[in-house]
Amino acid sequence: MLKVRELIKDFGRVRIIKNAAFEVKEDEIVSLVGPNGAGKTTLVNLISGHILPTSGRIEFLDHNITFASPYKRIKMGVARNFQITNLFSDSSVLDNVRTCLFSIYGKIKRGFFPANHYKAITQEAIDILELFGISGKKNLLPPSLSEGDKKILDTAMAFALKSKFLLLDEPTSGVATRDKYKVMDTIVSAIKREKMACMIIEHDMDIVSDYSDRVLVLSEGEIIADGKPNEIMEQDNVKEILFGVRA
Ligand SMILES: Nc1ncnc2c1ncn2[C@@H]1O[C@H](COP(=O)(O)OP(=O)(O)O)[C@@H](O)[C@H]1O
Numbered sequence: 486m487l488k489v490r491e492l493i494k495d496f497g498r499v500r501i502i503k504n505a506a507f508e509v510k511e512d513e514i515v516s517l518v519g520p521n522g523a524g525k526t527t528l529v530n531l532i533s534g535h536i537l538p539t540s541g542r543i544e545f546l547d548h549n550i551t552f553a554s555p556y557k558r559i560k561m562g563v564a565r566n567f568q569i570t571n572l573f574s575d576s577s578v579l580d581n582v583r584t585c586l587f588s589i590y591g592k593i594k595r596g597f598f599p600a601n602h603y604k605a606i607t608q609e610a611i612d613i614l615e616l617f618g619i620s621g622k623k624n625l626l627p628p629s630l631s632e633g634d635k636k637i638l639d640t641a642m643a644f645a646l647k648s649k650f651l652l653l654d655e656p657t658s659g660v661a662t663r664d665k666y667k668v669m670d671t672i673v674s675a676i677k678r679e680k681m682a683c684m685i686i687e688h689d690m691d692i693v694s695d696y697s698d699r700v701l702v703l704s705e706g707e708i709i710a711d712g713k714p715n716e717i718m719e720q721d722n723v724k725e726i727l728f729g730v731r732a
């Protein structure tokens with residue numbers, strides 16, 4: 486569903502993304518891994534439209550979206566997680582999701598909300614919280630949530646944008662190791678149930694192995710490996726980049 490071709494991004498004179506090319510199929514969960522500074526967040530920002538490439542092409546469901554706005558991409562079904570700092574800390578968990586739904590429906594329906602729409606949106610927000618296992622916390626304020634639940638809410642909000650393809654930049658960062666599996670179980674089961682595709686940036690290779698169908702390894706802006714988790718882990722260049730092991 487997503488096709489990236491010869492994608493290049495320069496910041497000033499520095500080439501940060503070098504000829505990236507890959508595809509993501511429907512229902513696929515792909516992990517994007519690589520050292521700090523490899524260009525992972527830049528690649529996600531290029532796909533979400535938050536930055537534009539120097540050259541190359543991005544297609545989504547056979548539409549050229551290379552230079553489309555983030556909002557256009559969201560409407561087409563490409564969404565990314567917000568950063569935690571974007572959670573509205575003085576609105577309840579429910580209101581955070583509801584705001585997300587209003588923003589997408591608001592733009593579609595031009596701000597016209599009859600009362601029954603409001604009810605429907607509230608129900609939809611509750612359904613999403615249920616899908617992510619945090620409906621019991623709907624009246625809490627985000628600052629009182631655990632780091633894991635904040636991350637789950639963050640992902641639920643991206644999910645609320647009705648995406649077909651979800652970009653998750655480090656959905657478990659800041660979450661204690663023992664809670665990472667719970668967060669990933671919650672997120673991945675919601676994604677699978679809705680038959681969505683997903684690209685996840687994750688550092689923990691145990692989590693990557695357990696949850697991804699495929700892994701892309703990025704090193705200094707280049708994709709140096711693309712394959713099933715157990716396959717790429719066998720490659721000497723990948724071992725060296727990810728674990729510092731020299732063959
Ligand atoms: N807006 C920007 N302007 C200049 N350089 C940037 C910008 N954004 C990122 N970079 C540089 O691009 C490289 C890749 O960054 P990033 O995509 O955040 O890496 P990662 O997410 O893999 O850690 C880094 O060297 C970073 O300093």
Ligand SMILES: [Mg+2]
Nearest residue numbers: 525526527654
């Ligand atoms: Mg990053």
